[in-house]
Amino acid sequence: MPSEPLLPLELIDKCVGSKIWVLMNGGKEFVGKLLGFDDYVNMVLTDVTEIDPIEGKTQLVKILLNGNNICMMIPGGDGEEVWEE
Amino acid sequence: MPSEPLLPLELIDKCVGSKIWVLMNGGKEFVGKLLGFDDYVNMVLTDVTEIDPIEGKTQLVKILLNGNNICMMIPGGDGEEVWEE
Amino acid sequence: MPSEPLLPLELIDKCVGSKIWVLMNGGKEFVGKLLGFDDYVNMVLTDVTEIDPIEGKTQLVKILLNGNNICMMIPGGDGEEVWEE
Amino acid sequence: MPSEPLLPLELIDKCVGSKIWVLMNGGKEFVGKLLGFDDYVNMVLTDVTEIDPIEGKTQLVKILLNGNNICMMIPGGDGEEVWEE
Amino acid sequence: MPSEPLLPLELIDKCVGSKIWVLMNGGKEFVGKLLGFDDYVNMVLTDVTEIDPIEGKTQLVKILLNGNNICMMIPGGDGEEVWEE
Amino acid sequence: MPSEPLLPLELIDKCVGSKIWVLMNGGKEFVGKLLGFDDYVNMVLTDVTEIDPIEGKTQLVKILLNGNNICMMIPGGDGEEVWEE
Numbered sequence: 001m002p003s004e005p006l007l008p009l010e011l012i013d014k015c016v017g018s019k020i021w022v023l024m025n026g027g028k029e030f031v032g033k034l035l036g037f038d039d040y041v042n043m044v045l046t047d048v049t050e051i052d053p054i055e056g057k058t059q060l061v062k063i064l065l066n067g068n069n070i071c072m073m074i075p076g077g078d079g080e081e082v083w084e085e
Numbered sequence: 086m087p088s089e090p091l092l093p094l095e096l097i098d099k100c101v102g103s104k105i106w107v108l109m110n111g112g113k114e115f116v117g118k119l120l121g122f123d124d125y126v127n128m129v130l131t132d133v134t135e136i137d138p139i140e141g142k143t144q145l146v147k148i149l150l151n152g153n154n155i156c157m158m159i160p161g162g163d164g165e166e167v168w169e170e
Numbered sequence: 171m172p173s174e175p176l177l178p179l180e181l182i183d184k185c186v187g188s189k190i191w192v193l194m195n196g197g198k199e200f201v202g203k204l205l206g207f208d209d210y211v212n213m214v215l216t217d218v219t220e221i222d223p224i225e226g227k228t229q230l231v232k233i234l235l236n237g238n239n240i241c242m243m244i245p246g247g248d249g250e251e252v253w254e255e
Numbered sequence: 256m257p258s259e260p261l262l263p264l265e266l267i268d269k270c271v272g273s274k275i276w277v278l279m280n281g282g283k284e285f286v287g288k289l290l291g292f293d294d295y296v297n298m299v300l301t302d303v304t305e306i307d308p309i310e311g312k313t314q315l316v317k318i319l320l321n322g323n324n325i326c327m328m329i330p331g332g333d334g335e336e337v338w339e340e
Numbered sequence: 341m342p343s344e345p346l347l348p349l350e351l352i353d354k355c356v357g358s359k360i361w362v363l364m365n366g367g368k369e370f371v372g373k374l375l376g377f378d379d380y381v382n383m384v385l386t387d388v389t390e391i392d393p394i395e396g397k398t399q400l401v402k403i404l405l406n407g408n409n410i411c412m413m414i415p416g417g418d419g420e421e422v423w424e425e
Numbered sequence: 426m427p428s429e430p431l432l433p434l435e436l437i438d439k440c441v442g443s444k445i446w447v448l449m450n451g452g453k454e455f456v457g458k459l460l461g462f463d464d465y466v467n468m469v470l471t472d473v474t475e476i477d478p479i480e481g482k483t484q485l486v487k488i489l490l491n492g493n494n495i496c497m498m499i500p501g502g503d504g505e506e507v508w509e510e
Contacts, residue, residue, distance in 0.1 A: 008127035042178035093297035212348035
């Protein structure tokens with residue numbers, strides 16, 4: 001079944017309120033619930049686990065991620081859950 | 086036969102629905118079907134193989150790639166298929 | 171209780187006058203009071219502690235941080251205080 | 256003979272249909288025929304030789320290069336041919 | 341005494357004609373008099389001391405710094421002078 | 426004698442037709458005559474000497490430098506000549 005075209009901001013919009021997995025330039029990773037975003041792909045996450053290749057896992061209440069430095073976003077926290085249409 | 090001029094967004098548009106190969110800053114590579122893109126060259130891929138120089142291959146359902154950090158895109162997954170006019 | 175959607179600039183705006191923790195590309199960190207910001211996420215901080223992985227802590231009166239190179243912002247100085255609704 | 260002022264996009268425009276040499280951030284180099292470009296200096300090249308400091312030379316049919324990560328462009332493939340006015 | 345909100349470009353504007361300390365991505369630092377700036381935080385400095393972690397100090401008459409690569413600006417050359425209200 | 430305010434693009438404009446010294450992210454340097462530039466600080470240089478920390482000096486006829494990756498520009502080729510008002 002051919003997948004429907006999907007614009008980047010549409011994909012992000014579908015993820016608001018759900019868990020996402022964000023990989024930054026420089027290697028940091030974040031898993032958390034997406035509260036909001038803007039056209040520059042800046043993102044607000046809550047209930048966040050920060051995964052640092054060196055410092056391990058840290059829990060954070062609420063963070064802003066700068067779109068400039070986001071490399072990749074995967075819906076569903078670890079890439080499967082949200083998209084099992 | 087002289088090739089026709091081709092604008093960057095035209096090239097990406099021709100790839101929607103087809104397999105592409107994307108190389109990021111920092112060395113990560115992705116092969117997957119392009120679902121959509123925007124003027125900032127942000128891209129949505131599905132049925133994705135992530136090729137990491139260290140961690141090897143990972144399969145992902147759907148991802149967003151930030152245009153800021155895309156270095157190069159090659160139509161056709163590994164550079165030949167789509168463009169055998 | 172499902173959290174309310176929250177746009178990036180709204181989150182920053184809520185932090186004006188409060189302590190925030192900013193992590194830059196390249197590893198520098200800053201904790202200080204946010205005096206102002208703009209659409210490019212440039213930020214003015216005062217009463218600033220600069221935390222450098224190598225050079226340790228430095229006190230600074232007032233600084234401008236370039237949004238381009240901000241990786242992450244955490245409200246509340248070390249991630250808890252501001253957001254204990 | 257004093258050279259005529261030349262705007263960046265004018266220079267690129269003059270190269271459409273000709274061979275150019277592009278150096279990216281991170282060290283990759285590409286020599287190929289320029290098919291098109293846009294205001295963000297994104298470029299489409301065809302008949303491309305990719306020169307990687309480690310992996311050597313690779314031939315590619317058609318590629319998109321992200322202007323964000325282009326460091327330098329030299330008309331004429333290896334810097335002489337196009338500009339022998 | 342609660343500090344007044346202060347926008348990034350307001351802060352820079354207050355520094356025109358005064359000494360500032362600018363830290364770039366990649367570690368270079370510059371101390372000099374700010375002659376002008378624009379919305380992209382590009383800056384013109386004069387009577388400049390360049391402080392390179394490896395090459396030490398160099399005096400330069402006049403320079404342009406690209407806002408893209410400015411990490412941080414501290415009013416007052418070494419962080420105290422300008423802001424002793 | 427207090428120096429006159431000078432906007433970044435004004436400074437570059439004054440250098441058109443003169444020799445400038447450009448330092449890029451990543452360490453490459455270029456000395457050449459500025460033929461033109463645009464609002465993104467993209468620059469066209471001619472009669473260019475490329476100074477690479479590893480590969481030494483290379484002569485190039487004409488090049489485009491991407492403003493994104495320009496760190497600093499010094500009027501006058503090696504920082505003194507143009508500005509001896």
